[in-house]
Amino acid sequence: MGPGLALPAAPDHGPEFGHDALVVCDNLVRIYQTESVEVQALQGLDLLVHEGEMIALVGASGSGKSTLLQVLAGVDAPTAGRARVAGHDLLDMSRADRVRYRRHVVGFVRQQSVRNLVPYLTAAQVVDLPLSIAGVRRSERRERTAELLDTLGVTHCADRRPGQMSGGEQQRVAIAVALAIRPRVLLADEPTGELDSETAQEVFAALRTANRVLGATVVVVTHDRAVSDQVARTVAIRDGRTSSEVLRSDEGAGALGAAEEYAVMDRAGRVQVPREFREALDLTRRVRLALAADHVEIRSDREGGR
C-alpha cells in the first residue's frame, strides 16, 4: 500500500466510563409521563459502584432515589442513558432477560417488611422459594437456607410465619430471601424505615454481614443518619442527579474514621455548588473561574465581587 493510501490511525479512546465497576449509571434519565405532566425523576444521573462496596443513597423526598433503585432492580426501565449491572445492559433487555436478571443477579429488600415476605410461609419456606424457582437441589436448598438464617441471626424464626416475628426479624429474614440466590448486588429501599433505632441497628448489621461475610455489593437507600454514617461512602442525590459524596476512611477492623464531603463532578465537568455557598456569596447565573496552583476559585461576576 502506497503512503497516500494509509488509513488514519484508530482514535485513541480511553477505557469506557465505569469499565471496571459492577454498577454503572451513565447520564441516566427516567421521565414519567402522566396525563398532563412530565416528571423527570432522573435527570442525567452518573453513579459507579465497585464490586464489594456498600454504599448509602440519601436525598430529599422526591429526589429520585427509589426510581434509581427500581431501575437497578430491573423493575423499571430507564428512558435514556446507560445502566449496566454485572455486565447486564438494563436498557437493552428482553422481557425474558429481565425476569432472569431479577431472579439471578439482584436481590431486593423493601421498606415494608410484610411486603418482603409471604404471610402463610415460614422463614425457612420463604428463603427456600427463590432457590426452588431457580431449580436448586433440595439438599442444597436446605443447607443454604439454614446457613443464611444462621448468618443473619434468625435461625429461631425458621418455623415462624411473619406474624410471629418482630419487625427486625422480618427484615433480617427478608435479607436472607434476597440473598438466597447469591445475587451480585443487594438493593435495599429504606429497610430500617419502620423500625425503632435499636432494631434498625440489627437490620443494618445484617446488611453489613451480607456485604462483608456473604460478599454481596450493597446499595441502601436511607433517611436514617445512623445507617448512612456507618458506610464508607454515602452518595447524595439532588433533583435526579448525584450531587455530593461523603467518604469515610477505613480504620481497619470494621471501624470508620473521619468523614469528608466531596462535590460530584460529572463527565462534562459540571459541579453543583451547594445552595449555602451560593447564597453566602450571592452567586447566581454567572461566576468567574480562576485556576490557581492547586485549586479552582469561583467568584461572583460583579465588579469587585467578593
Ligand SMILES: Nc1ncnc2c1ncn2[C@@H]1O[C@H](COP(=O)(O)OP(=O)(O)OP(=O)(O)O)[C@@H](O)[C@H]1O
Ligand atoms: N410512577 C410514577 N409516575 C409518575 N411520577 C413518579 C412515579 N414514580 C415517581 N415519580 C416522581 O418521580 C420523582 C422521584 O420520585 P422517587 O420516588 O424516585 O423519589 P425518592 O427520592 O425515592 O423519594 P422518597 O424519599 O419520598 O421515597 C418524584 O417527583 C415522584 O413524584
